[in-house]
Amino acid sequence: MSAARTARDRARQELTIEIKDEARRQLATDGAHNLSLRAVARSLGMASSALYRYFPSRDDLLTALIIDAYNALGDAAEQADQGATPLERWRGVCHAVRRWAIDHRHEYALIYGTPIPGYQAPRDTVGPAVRVVWLLGQIAHAAGVEDSAIPDELRAQFDPIEAAVPTGATVRVVFAWTQLFGMVSFELFGQLVGSADPADAFFGYAVDEVAGFVGLT
Amino acid sequence: MSAARTARDRARQELTIEIKDEARRQLATDGAHNLSLRAVARSLGMASSALYRYFPSRDDLLTALIIDAYNALGDAAEQADQGATPLERWRGVCHAVRRWAIDHRHEYALIYGTPIPGYQAPRDTVGPAVRVVWLLGQIAHAAGVEDSAIPDELRAQFDPIEAAVPTGATVRVVFAWTQLFGMVSFELFGQLVGSADPADAFFGYAVDEVAGFVGLT
DNA sequence: TCTCTGTCAAGAGCGCTGCTCTCTAACTTG
DNA sequence: CAAGTTAGAGAGCAGCGCTCTTGACAGAGA
Numbered sequence A, B: 001m002s003a004a005r006t007a008r009d010r011a012r013q014e015l016t017i018e019i020k021d022e023a024r025r026q027l028a029t030d031g032a033h034n035l036s037l038r039a040v041a042r043s044l045g046m047a048s049s050a051l052y053r054y055f056p057s058r059d060d061l062l063t064a065l066i067i068d069a070y071n072a073l074g075d076a077a078e079q080a081d082q083g084a085t086p087l088e089r090w091r092g093v094c095h096a097v098r099r100w101a102i103d104h105r106h107e108y109a110l111i112y113g114t115p116i117p118g119y120q121a122p123r124d125t126v127g128p129a130v131r132v133v134w135l136l137g138q139i140a141h142a143a144g145v146e147d148s149a150i151p152d153e154l155r156a157q158f159d160p161i162e163a164a165v166p167t168g169a170t171v172r173v174v175f176a177w178t179q180l181f182g183m184v185s186f187e188l189f190g191q192l193v194g195s196a197d198p199a200d201a202f203f204g205y206a207v208d209e210v211a212g213f214v215g216l217t
Numbered sequence C: 001t002c003t004c005t006g007t008c009a010a011g012a013g014c015g016c017t018g019c020t021c022t023c024t025a026a027c028t029t030g
Numbered sequence D: 001c002a003a004g005t006t007a008g009a010g011a012g013c014a015g016c017g018c019t020c021t022t023g024a025c026a027g028a029g030a
Helices: A007-030 A037-044 A058-079 A086-103 A105-112 A123-129 A131-143 A152-164 A170-188 A200-214 B007-030 B037-044 B058-079 B086-103 B105-112 B123-129 B131-143 B152-164 B170-188 B200-214
Strands: none
Touching (some): A007 A037, A007 A058, A058 A105, A152 B200, A200 B152, B058 B123, B086 B131, B086 B200, B105 B170
């Protein structure tokens, strides 16, 4: 059902996108904390109450933006998944994640910063949310790497995941995933100021070290 | 000047602490986002306007809480710095960081989550903020480890830091630092749900791997 | 001892927020 | 065309951070 049937449906679809676009614009300048439904409505020239026909609450609008952000990051990562060797693919994805985060810092903060209090991530977000780590897993899988020296308890915990989405080195991929986003978050949130900031060299080094740890060459 | 001179000074000092305590209590239940000066004042049985005599703005109160949180985490880390070998000390500190973060999730989110928009970390926060990584550096230094295979450009960037605070393996320590907090943040912010959560086994594994990477035995 | 000064808490109020409810006008469907 | 649905506007509620003014009080100097 891609084509809207009635004019009303089409208008609704377009306005929904317009609202998200304007909200994203405000997000980029003011941050999620200062995102105001009234300000969005004002920019769109409509009454604030009218927005509630499209998003039942501020949190629902934020959720929509969260899903979009996960998908935008996932798209960027997938597009960067190029290269002759698994190592090149891995590097491409990791650097694309950082690039996207720097270019969309408030959207990044929205999905990898403090979760909104009292807010439970709806089911819709988990699919888009795992795209990056899933991609890293695919690259590891293609490289034919294998987890080694994993404690029994941990191996048992990861067995079902490895069975569902075989990567060969799920534990190490998850490790790499936490390191990657830890590094990006620290850079964006200002923790590296005074040490590894600007972080280009440090990031490149860390990505290569972790890739080696996963077993890529 | 630990003893307050006049009764007025003493009352002021005590009230300042009471305000922070009550704010911390609300932080623990509602999160930083929902911390309200009016609610704090209400709980303390005073007018909201009176709070402004102690903290000129909501951000200033948050800044005070941030500094306290950094120091509480630093204290917890230092207290856990025990063990016969550098590896044991390292493990103790890393696990203490995680423990503290889990026990004070909202305070952790306050300092390692999304920075408050339009808010610049005042100078006062940088000292407390580096206590954990400084401690990790000290342990590495005591172990006599050395950075190896560091690209020239990166080494040059870290040279001044290494000169000021010698650790022997500053680059790898910073790497470990980003990995540690990336892992803790992912666990607390719900990113590991469905894979490494509960994260006890994964955390222990990752800490030991990184300790090995730094060169500790 | 009395007065004067600086400090303090309180109250009212401004402009903003998310959100709800009601009402009207327009559109869609049978 | 009539009935039913939906979109948008407006008023209003309770809450927020913050400011300004007002009246009470403690401590210092005459």
